[in-house]
Amino acid sequence: MQIKTVMINGLSAGHDEIIVSNQDLTFNWIVESQRQNDGQVAYELNIKTIDGALIYQSGIQQWTETRVKLTGVMLPPQQQFCWQVRVLNRFSEWSLWSPSMVFTTAIDHWQARWIEPVQPTVTEEAELDLAAMFGGAPLPPQSSPDKRLRPVQYLRRDFKLAKPVKRAQLMMTAHGVYQPLINGQKITTAQFMPDFTSYQHLLQYQCYDVTRFLGPTNHWDVLLADGWYAGRISTTGNGAQFGNQLGILGELIVTFTDDTQVIIGTDEQFYSTTGKYNYSDIFIGEKQDLRRQTDWQHAQPVNVVDEPMTALVPQLSQYVRRLKPLQAIKVWHDGADLLVDFGQVIAGRTIIKTFLAAGQTLKVEHAEVLDQAGHFFNNITGRNKDQVDYFIGRGRFETLEADFTFHGFRYVRLTGLETVPELADLQAVPLMTAMPETGQLTTSAPKINQLIKNVQWSQRGNMLSIPTDCPQRERAGWTGDTQVFAPTAMFNYDAQTMLNRWLADVRAEQRTDGQIIDYSPAPKEFYTSSPQFTGTYSSAGWGDAIIMVPWTLYQSSGDPTVLANNYAAMQRWHQYSVTSAAQDKPTTGPTQYIWDTKFHYGDWMFPSYMLGKDAKGPMATAAATQGLVGTAFLSYSSHLLAQAATTLGDDSMAAKYQEYADKVAAAFQATFWNRQQQQLTADFQGCYVLAVAFDLLDDETTTLAVERLVQLIKANDDCLDTGFLSVPYLLDVLDQHGYPDLAEKVLCQTKLPSWLYEVDHGATTIWESWGGIDQDGTVGSYSFNHYAFGCVEHWLVEHVGGLRCQAPGYRQFDVQIPIDSRFTHAELDYQSSAGQIKIQWRRQDAMTHIELQVPFNTQATVKIGNQVQQLGSGSYDMSYDGVTIKTDV
Numbered sequence: 001m002q003i004k005t006v007m008i009n010g011l012s013a014g015h016d017e018i019i020v021s022n023q024d025l026t027f028n029w030i031v032e033s034q035r036q037n038d039g040q041v042a043y044e045l046n047i048k049t050i051d052g053a054l055i056y057q058s059g060i061q062q063w064t065e066t067r068v069k070l071t072g073v074m075l076p077p078q079q080q081f082c083w084q085v086r087v088l089n090r091f092s093e094w095s096l097w098s099p100s101m102v103f104t105t106a107i108d109h110w111q112a113r114w115i116e117p118v119q120p121t122v123t124e125e126a127e128l129d130l131a132a133m134f135g136g137a138p139l140p141p142q143s144s145p146d147k148r149l150r151p152v153q154y155l156r157r158d159f160k161l162a163k164p165v166k167r168a169q170l171m172m173t174a175h176g177v178y179q180p181l182i183n184g185q186k187i188t189t190a191q192f193m194p195d196f197t198s199y200q201h202l203l204q205y206q207c208y209d210v211t212r213f214l215g216p217t218n219h220w221d222v223l224l225a226d227g228w229y230a231g232r233i234s235t236t237g238n239g240a241q242f243g244n245q246l247g248i249l250g251e252l253i254v255t256f257t258d259d260t261q262v263i264i265g266t267d268e269q270f271y272s273t274t275g276k277y278n279y280s281d282i283f284i285g286e287k288q289d290l291r292r293q294t295d296w297q298h299a300q301p302v303n304v305v306d307e308p309m310t311a312l313v314p315q316l317s318q319y320v321r322r323l324k325p326l327q328a329i330k331v332w333h334d335g336a337d338l339l340v341d342f343g344q345v346i347a348g349r350t351i352i353k354t355f356l357a358a359g360q361t362l363k364v365e366h367a368e369v370l371d372q373a374g375h376f377f378n379n380i381t382g383r384n385k386d387q388v389d390y391f392i393g394r395g396r397f398e399t400l401e402a403d404f405t406f407h408g409f410r411y412v413r414l415t416g417l418e419t420v421p422e423l424a425d426l427q428a429v430p431l432m433t434a435m436p437e438t439g440q441l442t443t444s445a446p447k448i449n450q451l452i453k454n455v456q457w458s459q460r461g462n463m464l465s466i467p468t469d470c471p472q473r474e475r476a477g478w479t480g481d482t483q484v485f486a487p488t489a490m491f492n493y494d495a496q497t498m499l500n501r502w503l504a505d506v507r508a509e510q511r512t513d514g515q516i517i518d519y520s521p522a523p524k525e526f527y528t529s530s531p532q533f534t535g536t537y538s539s540a541g542w543g544d545a546i547i548m549v550p551w552t553l554y555q556s557s558g559d560p561t562v563l564a565n566n567y568a569a570m571q572r573w574h575q576y577s578v579t580s581a582a583q584d585k586p587t588t589g590p591t592q593y594i595w596d597t598k599f600h601y602g603d604w605m606f607p608s609y610m611l612g613k614d615a616k617g618p619m620a621t622a623a624a625t626q627g628l629v630g631t632a633f634l635s636y637s638s639h640l641l642a643q644a645a646t647t648l649g650d651d652s653m654a655a656k657y658q659e660y661a662d663k664v665a666a667a668f669q670a671t672f673w674n675r676q677q678q679q680l681t682a683d684f685q686g687c688y689v690l691a692v693a694f695d696l697l698d699d700e701t702t703t704l705a706v707e708r709l710v711q712l713i714k715a716n717d718d719c720l721d722t723g724f725l726s727v728p729y730l731l732d733v734l735d736q737h738g739y740p741d742l743a744e745k746v747l748c749q750t751k752l753p754s755w756l757y758e759v760d761h762g763a764t765t766i767w768e769s770w771g772g773i774d775q776d777g778t779v780g781s782y783s784f785n786h787y788a789f790g791c792v793e794h795w796l797v798e799h800v801g802g803l804r805c806q807a808p809g810y811r812q813f814d815v816q817i818p819i820d821s822r823f824t825h826a827e828l829d830y831q832s833s834a835g836q837i838k839i840q841w842r843r844q845d846a847m848t849h850i851e852l853q854v855p856f857n858t859q860a861t862v863k864i865g866n867q868v869q870q871l872g873s874g875s876y877d878m879s880y881d882g883v884t885i886k887t888d889v
């Protein structure tokens with residue numbers, strides 16, 4: 001028995017310091033054991049100072065969870081600690097103490113001051129009407145980026161240290177994105193600090209160990225760019241969405257070997273200048289003039305400014321970092337330009353190694369697809385969506401990479417090179433929040449395996465600081481996209497802390513009337529553009545993310561803290577929904593439970609309204625389905641809220657929420673089921689899927705609804721016609737109601753619209769539009785990296801991989817092996833919060849062979865055919881001959 005992994009607040013040890021609150025800390029650990037049916041019965045946990053002094057000792061606690069929240073204990077602020085745990089198993093054996101994990105507690109009082117370099121004020125763009133923009137209206141004119149964007153700022157503080165240093169930590173944040181250096185050396189590989197948050201409500205600060213960088217004479221440098229704070233972001237490409245002046249706040253805390261301490265804070269002793277960056281915008285791109293030196297001789301004093309400190313919180317999730325670079329697979333001439341194919345759509349940057357003569361300019365344009373003829377095609381339209389970097393040479397061989405921007409791309413167009421680079425000199429560097437990768441699934445179907453890879457790459461591209469819809473056009477934290485994808489996200493990666501931090505933004509931006517806005521963090525333009533476009537700030541299925549995402553995280557992790565943290569916001573959203581649905585309606589009768597009183601996105605973008613020359617468009621999909629879909633989610637979210645309330649011990653409210661859910665379900669059937677025609681009033685696939693999946697119809701009507709769904713699928717040439725909100729449930733509904741063969745047929749369909757149509761057309765990520773590349777080869781102006789429809793991977797995990805969670809945190813799970821399936825084998829590997837689950841199965845002739853690993857402290861129920869077997873932790877070899885299961889330990 002061995003403790004393999006320890007975490008604090010969901011974070012494991014990494015490249016930079018972990019900084020946490022000094023109270024209400026959650027400690028997790030994962031145990032591995034070679035014994036069968038092993039589990040935890042007790043634990044002992046110690047916290048020590050970094051110098052070894054014991055500060056907290058739990059004593060032996062009878063406890064079966066491999067997680068404990070430490071309440072009632074407040075650690076001193078701004079200090080380093082380490083913690084360890086050991087556990088007692090069911091065989092009365094103690095483990096060794098776990099590896100020691102170091103963490104730092106948060107600052108309780110900042111001595112530093114906010115400072116701002118002398119800088120031009122950000123130029124704000126003209127107002128942009130979203131309805132007009134999406135309707136094809138011309139964009140307001142604007143000057144070139146060279147004329148309207150600002151250079152990156154360089155700030156410096158000189159200081160000396162007279163005594164030997166024992167330990168030194170830098171605590172820092174910014175308005176903008178920053179890169180800190182000590183004595184010219186980068187102190188972290190993290191990118192885009194302090195991340196994208198609702199800055200006025202939640203501004204993270206970071207902690208770095210800088211001990212090894214210090215000497216007697218030192219320079220503390222900071223490079224500071226617009227980032228999300230002041231850059232041109234979101235759908236409309238507006239600048240200065242959180243502020244129009246950049247600034248930094250930081251404290252360098254130096255402890256000497258004699259245990260005395262000095263704090264060097266940001267103050268008037270800093271000075272600032274500019275350097276090689278003509279400009280850098282997180283959407284538009286970056287321009288570097290490598291001839292320009294950083295001119296510290298003519299630096300200017302900084303301004304000390306009064307800025308509120310109330311939003312400051314320690315870093316809550318992992319940092320954005322580089323992934324393994326991808327090598328170019330092809331480079332060729334396209335007229336006078338060069339095109340480069342990296343073979344994979346990513347969110348990230350390029351690294352180009354080449355010689356640039358003095359004054360020679362290299363232009364680097366990014367795109368996700370080529371056009372039908374194989375030429376460069378800018379698939380992203382809109383204001384300030386350039387995705388273009390420039391480099392001006394200085395007569396040297398260079399390694400060129402932008403620093404404060406990123407792009408969504410597979411292809412780049414290079415303009416200005418006189419020679420063709422070698423493939424080895426061209427790389428694409430993916431960027432994402434550095435969450436641990438947790439899940440892998442391979443099957444007997446190569447195209448399905450490619451689909452799974454596409455889903456995973458879309459997740460990588462859309463989990464850069466926040467969960468986004470796409471990594472190029474909007475990069476917005478759309479709530480609807482996140483809630484449909486969250487179950488898949490939590491299999492592929494341990495996204496718990498990242499999504500928890502995003503939920504804090506969602507809560508912070510909840511309207512006073514309870515509305516959960518469509519996306520968070522919200523730039524200021526949202527509050528004018530969204531109501532201008534839809535007449536509201538929220539929508540059913542999108543706002544319901546405040547209930548559905550925490551519930552998903554709880555199921556995955558087993559930690560009810562996520563429910564407790566969001567419970568008040570859940571209740572406020574629910575009350576808003578109830579009030580909105582009943583607005584101006586009689587207080588008796590079913591109409592008060594029908595949510596048709598406002599705009600909803602409905603079953604957004606279902607294919608039959610989106611494809612073809614006579615496509616009606618996305619707003620028509622909303623108009624056709626919004627009342628029904630809004631009501632469906634009102635019932636379902638009420639049901640989930642009741643379950644959350646039960647989990648949190650609020651039984652009286654749980655009963656009320658469930659009673660309300662049942663009333664909405666009854667009203668749904670009374671209102672939307674046409675008894676005469678025996679079909680829903682909105683006769684679309686997705687509407688039937690939601691009605692059945694959310695249990696909104698009685699048994700007899702459910703049977704009729706499933707039959708109608710099957711008719712619609714067959715009439716659509718066995719293709720899906722489901723939108724954003726119903727896609728996650730389509731295959732489940734078919735499988736659970738007697739049509740597993742049709743579920744697999746729809747999954748493996750290659751005609752348009754289908755998942756494998758995209759695979760057959762060269763997709764390496766999930767597309768925004770099923771017909772992003774039309775059957776005639778025409779390439780549309782869509783995002784080719786939208787993860788929402790990748791939610792199908794969750795069905796594959798459960799129905800092909802065989803893994804189904806039955807108790808929060810996978811303390812209990814089913815292994816359900818398909819026997820009547822076109823799939824003949826699958827291999828699943830999942831690092832759950834309890835430990836590693838492995839399922840390998842293969843069907844040969846009449847025999848099915850299964851290899852299974854059940855983690856410490858968990859139980860598995862194996863189901864195959866009509867056979868069921870309960871197993872505790874351990875490794876098992878099993879076989880099924882169509883009649884019985886044989887198990888070898």
